[in-house]
Amino acid sequence: MSTRTKIVIGGVAVGLLLWPLIGFWMSLLVLIGVPAIAYLALDPGQRRRLRRAGRKELGR
Numbered sequence: 001m002s003t004r005t006k007i008v009i010g011g012v013a014v015g016l017l018l019w020p021l022i023g024f025w026m027s028l029l030v031l032i033g034v035p036a037i038a039y040l041a042l043d044p045g046q047r048r049r050l051r052r053a054g055r056k057e058l059g060r
Helices: 003-022 024-040 044-052 055-059
Strands: none
């Protein structure tokens, strides 16, 4: 199993465990907010490269 797969499985497990504690809307906000903040933290050159890259190329 690759490292990326382990991270994804761990993230899903933690999300499912925290869902009853923090509620649906808060978990949805975290799910959408974290990637948005990470995208906004990139400099303009990195954002251009990310938009230009295809979805399959991002895993390289």
